[in-house]
Amino acid sequence: QVQLVESGGGSVQAGGSLRLSCVVSGYTYSTDCIGWFRQAPGKEREGVAFIDSGGSTYYADSVKGRFTISKDNAKNTLYLYLQMNSLKPEDTAMYYCATDYELDGLGTCSPVADAPGGYWGQGTLVTVSS
Numbered sequence: 001q002v003q004l005v006e007s008g009g010g011s012v013q014a015g016g017s018l019r020l021s022c023v024v025s026g027y028t029y030s031t032d033c034i035g036w037f038r039q040a041p042g043k044e045r046e047g048v049a050f051i052d053s054g055g056s057t058y059y060a061d062s063v064k065g066r067f068t069i070s071k072d073n074a075k076n077t078l079y080l081y082l083q084m085n086s087l088k089p090e091d092t093a094m095y096y097c098a099t100d101y102e103l104d105g106l107g108t109c110s111p112v113a114d115a116p117g118g119y120w121g122q123g124t125l126v127t128v129s130s
Contacts, residue, residue: 002026004097005121006021009095014088035097045096062090068083093126094125095123097120098111101116
C-alpha cells in the first residue's frame with residue numbers, strides 16, 4: 001500500500017523559511033516524477049516543484065529562486081523535501097506531495113490538468129503572514 005505523509009507546515013512571517021517533508025512508503029517504481037503541489041482557498045491546485053528519476057528539477061515561475069526540491073532514497077522509502085525560503089503571503093496554501101500521476105507530456109514532470117490520478121498525501125498547511 002502506497003502512502004505519502006507530509007509534515008513541516010506551519011505559520012511564519014513573510015521572509016521566513018520552512019522545510020516540508022514527505023515520506024513515501026510502499027512505492028516500488030524507480031522511475032516517475034514526484035512533486036509538490038499547493039492549493040490556496042478558493043484557488044485551483046497548482047504544481048510548485050517537481051523532480052524526476054534522474055534528479056532534474058522543475059519549478060513554477062512563482063517559486064523559482066526561493067524553493068528547492070530534493071529527495072533521498074532509502075530501503076523501500078523515499079523522502080521528498082521542499083525547502084521554502086523568502087516566503088510570501090501568497091505562498092499560503094495547503095501543500096501536497098504526489099507521485100505516479102499522469103504526466104502532461106511536456107517533459108517537466110507536470111501532471112495533466114484534469115484528474116491526473118496517482119498517489120497523494122493528506123497535505124500540510126503553510127500560512128505566511130505579512
